[in-house]
Amino acid sequence: MPVIALTQEMGSLAKDVSQRLAEQLGLEIMRHETIERVADRMQVPTSFIGRLRDGKAGFVERLTADKRSLALYTAEELFALADRGNVVLRGWGATCLLRPVPHVVCVRITRSMKKRVEWLMAHLETDDAEFAEAEIRRSDDAHAARMHAQFGVTWGDPVLYDLVLNTDRLSVDSCVAQIRALVERPEFAETPASRALLANMALAARVKSALKDNEATRDIRVTVEADQGKVKLSGIVLNAEERALTEDVASKVNGVSGVDNALRLMTVPRRFASAKQT
Secondary structure, three states: OOEEEEOOOOOOOHHHHHHHHHHHHOOEEOOOHHHHHHHHHHOOOHHHHHHHHHOOOOHHHHHHOOHHHHHHHHHHHHHHHHHHOOEEEEOOOHHHHOOOOOOEEEEEEEOOHHHHHHHHHHHHOOOOHHHHHHHHHHHHHHHHHHHHHHHOOOOOOHHHOOEEEEOOOOOHHHHHHHHHHHHOOHHHOOOHHHHHHHHHHHHHHHHHHHHHHOOOOOOOOOEEEEEOOEEEEEEEEOOHHHHHHHHHHHHOOOOOOEEEEEEEEOOOHHHHHHHHHO
């Protein structure tokens, strides 16, 4: 059940590589439904999510965007897709989110700026190279900022990936052959332990999203760990009511068979409540 996570660098040909991989290995590709589901959960237009991701959102939109919800719902979608297996995931931080899972192959597809500009000019049917380069740099800056803010990493750092492929020097077919070879190596074989790890990560993501969905718990930030259906909640909450509500919401998530409520109560609740309102 291969799971392949690719980067999404404008003009790098990563999309072509992902499509060819899917064709040759019989895999699904993460499609536009993901952005629709995330937008629906956040109750915003899909175009808004697109502008945020592409770095095209205006100042007010960036300032007011609920980035925590975007990160939580995105993670839930990605983990759910990866948990089903047989899929190619491109962009959305998939290489960072899924890197802890040993059987997930994380690949960066890159290309020189010159070639990427040529690609975008052809794609847009324009001869304005300056405009094309500005668009690519804006997209790169948005991706780099999001990866740093969400995961604390430097986008493009080669140690984040199992394989870095340069389409300046490699054809799409050669990239696919290299990735296929890696998928078949024993290091990336799916094991009961790696499968369980991914399932646990998917369940923890569902619990975090459920807490965000519920009006009574959406502002509560706790640590969620999952192990074969058992969920452990840890962190600090305002009072006993929040502690009970958090456990109640978590216990109702599909796949949760038990909750270890290790939440501690705030010792100075009044000051904490005041701080939450600012």
